[in-house]
Amino acid sequence: xxxxxxxxxxxxxxxxxxxxxxxxxxxxxxxxxxxxxxxxxxxxxxxxxxxxxxxxxxxxxxxxxxxxxxxxxxxxxxxxxxxxxxxxxxxxxxxxxxxxxxxxxxxxxxxxxxxxxxxxxxxxxxxxxxxxxxxxxxxxxxxxxxxxxxxxxxxxxxxxxxxxxxxxxxxxxxxxxxxxxxxxxxxxxxxxxxxxxxxxxxxxxxxxxxxxxxxxxxxxxxxxxxxxxxxxxxxxxxxxxxxxxxxxxxxxxxxxxxxxxxxxxxxxxxxxxxxxxxxxxxxxxxxxxxxxxxxxxxxxxxxxxxxxxxxxxxxxxxxxxxxxxxxxxxxxxxxxxxxxxxxxxxxxxxxxxxxxxxxxxxxxxxxxxxxxxxxxxxxxxxxxxxxxxxxxxxxxxxxxxxxxxxxxxxxxxxxxxxxxxxxxxxxxxxxxxxxxxxxxxxxxxxxxxxxx
Numbered sequence: 001x002x003x004x005x006x007x008x009x010x011x012x013x014x015x016x017x018x019x020x021x022x023x024x025x026x027x028x029x030x031x032x033x034x035x036x037x038x039x040x041x042x043x044x045x046x047x048x049x050x051x052x053x054x055x056x057x058x059x060x061x062x063x064x065x066x067x068x069x070x071x072x073x074x075x076x077x078x079x080x081x082x083x084x085x086x087x088x089x090x091x092x093x094x095x096x097x098x099x100x101x102x103x104x105x106x107x108x109x110x111x112x113x114x115x116x117x118x119x120x121x122x123x124x125x126x127x128x129x130x131x132x133x134x135x136x137x138x139x140x141x142x143x144x145x146x147x148x149x150x151x152x153x154x155x156x157x158x159x160x161x162x163x164x165x166x167x168x169x170x171x172x173x174x175x176x177x178x179x180x181x182x183x184x185x186x187x188x189x190x191x192x193x194x195x196x197x198x199x200x201x202x203x204x205x206x207x208x209x210x211x212x213x214x215x216x217x218x219x220x221x222x223x224x225x226x227x228x229x230x231x232x233x234x235x236x237x238x239x240x241x242x243x244x245x246x247x248x249x250x251x252x253x254x255x256x257x258x259x260x261x262x263x264x265x266x267x268x269x270x271x272x273x274x275x276x277x278x279x280x281x282x283x284x285x286x287x288x289x290x291x292x293x294x295x296x297x298x299x300x301x302x303x304x305x306x307x308x309x310x311x312x313x314x315x316x317x318x319x320x321x322x323x324x325x326x327x328x329x330x331x332x333x334x335x336x337x338x339x340x341x342x343x344x345x346x347x348x349x350x351x352x353x354x355x356x357x358x359x360x361x362x363x364x365x366x367x368x369x370x371x372x373x374x375x376x377x378x379x380x381x382x383x384x385x386x387x388x389x390x391x392x393x394x395x396x397x398x399x400x401x402x403x404x405x406x407x408x409x410x411x412x413x414x415x416x417x418x419x420x421x422x423x424x425x426x427x428x429x430x431x432x433x434x435x436x437x438x439x440x441x442x443x444x445x446x447x448x449x450x451x452x
Contacts, residue, residue: 004135005128007313007419009114011103014056018111020063027067027099028144029135030115033127035073035096048093048158050078050086051101052190052248053213056111060101064113069153070146073097078161080213082190082249083114084346085165091120091343092164102190102248105225106421108218120343122315162194169198169349172341174278177355178203183242183255184351185230187223188213191249195348202352207237219246224253224334224347231259240358241365243351250314251334252347254354256366264334265296266369267354271336272305273371274357275328280340281305287320287329289313290414294429296332299372312416314345375411376433378440380426385451387417387424399446403428403439411436413443424451 004010010026012018035045047068051057057080065075073096078089083100090098098116106112115123115131123131138144182204186192192211199206209229210222222229224244234242234255241262242255254262268286275281285306288296292309300307308326310316314335321329321339330336335345342349358365390396396415403413411430418425426443430436 004132007315008104009100009112011106011110011112013109014054014060014111018060018113020059023060023063023113024067025135025138026113026131027064028071029131029138030097030099031068031071031073032134032145033130034115034117035071045073045096046076046093047073047097047099048076048078048086048090048095049099049101050081050089050161052218053080053188053192053215054103054108054111054218054247055215056109057101058215060111060113064099064101065155068097068099069155071144071153072147072151073153075153075155076158077155078158080190081161081165082194082346082348084250084342084344084349085161085194087116087120087344088165088168088342089120089158089161090116090118092168100248104248104250105219105223105246108216108220116343122318122344166194166198166201169352170201172349173202173352173356175356175360176203177352177359180355180359181205181207181237181239182355183207183209183230183233183237183239184211185209185222185233185242185244186211186249187219187245187247188217189219189223189245189247189249191245191348195243195245195249195351198348198352199355202355204355207233207239209233223247224251227253227255227261231255231261235259241355243354245347245351246334249347250345252336252350252354253334254351254365256369257364258366260366262365262369263374264330264332264336265293265374266372267334267336267350268328268330269296269299269372270357270368271338271350271353272300272328273303274353276303276305280327282325282327285324285326287317287326289317289331291332291427293332293372293374293377294412295372295374303371313419318344375429375431376436377427377429378433378436380440380444381418382424382426382444382447383422385424385447387422387451389451390415390417390424390447393450395450396446399443403443406439407435413439415443415447
């Protein structure tokens with residue numbers, strides 16, 4: 001069996017790759033690893049379980065809840081809430097385990113199981129490996145230790161989760177948003193009700209699109225992976241800016257008043273200066289990834305702010321932040337972590353803090369984001385290849401070396417395998433867009449021929 005966990009939990013096509021049986025088994029294994037169910041006399045382990053609105057989340061939630069309860073874990077079922085809400089509630093309620101059912105920005109047929117440890121923190125690789133080991137041992141014949149009678153877990157609907165999370169978001173804002181008009185694209189996802197409520201309570205005039213989830217339309221032509229509708233809505237409504245979330249609302253992208261995209265690097269730049277000015281940017285450092293635009297790095301250098309870069313994935317950003325005590329980090333894709341207020345990327349919190357900076361300064365989002373100039377960056381996803389060989393192919397290594405010689409000091413090349421999809425991602429950055437596009441296309445062809 002190959003490794004089940006990717007960069008963000010266990011994902012696959014629901015009821016094909018990710019079955020009810022797999023979700024149940026993983027939940028029991030997680031209970032044995034994370035909650036150590038039954039090993040402490042008098043200890044009743046607790047789990048918080050939430051999901052996004054995907055139709056498949058209904059049966060997968062039932063499987064996860066059944067698995068946890070069968071292992072002696074009491075379950076607080078919070079229903080449809082964003083991933084960061086489940087992480088927050090796991091921490092504030094003192095739960096042993098958090099579980100979020102979502103495939104984030106993926107299309108509706110996919111789903112995923114994401115676990116959080118005590119405190120609402122994502123799992124380290126070694127914990128994921130232990131869960132897989134326990135699950136695989138059971139799958140190949142080793143019996144579970146099963147409680148009976150009063151030892152089985154109890155299941156409760158925790159309806160207070162929505163209000164408690166919204167109150168938390170409002171409580172950490174540095175200032176109100178009165179006078180701002182904001183369009184919110186909720187991707188028909190997990191933040192469809194949370195995000196508009198939070199922005200309205202903070203004082204903004206809110207226009208919503210993509211806020212009618214029916215279980216089938218999540219991420220369908222809307223949200224952070226499809227900004228066209230938001231760009232049009234911002235201009236049409238004369239809004240100050242727009243905010244787009246993905247299906248589980250752990251990321252945030254923005255659109256300025258003219259309909260121009262503001263990506264995660266630009267959002268990080270705006271928040272980094274805001275936190276520096278407020279004396280909150282610990283170590284005078286922001287954490288990004290190897291995908292961070294060179295323009296972001298140059299802007300931070302100009303502002304006297306250090307940039308630490310990690311592997312792609314907000315979990316690696318978070319690990320670096322926790323290791324050194326940094327307060328702000330994130331990804332170009334819109335995962336932004338404000339560690340004083342969240343244990344994971346929180347798209348609603350990010351949008352609120354961005355809006356608060358606009359309101360506090362009286363400057364437009366375009367002006368604030370102008371602190372950095374994005375260098376042209378071309379990303380090509382190459383499907384249907386053996387992504388495991390991306391770092392070992394001699395043919396591919398030679399092509400990359402030639403591209404790097406051509407770019408010199410004015411650009412860079414990055415090839416990486418996707419942690420959530422069967423893809424190899426080819427990224428080329430250059431001072432000239434045409435050059436970046438040509439080199440990316442050439443490398444994509446080599447990936448196809450070498451790894452196909």
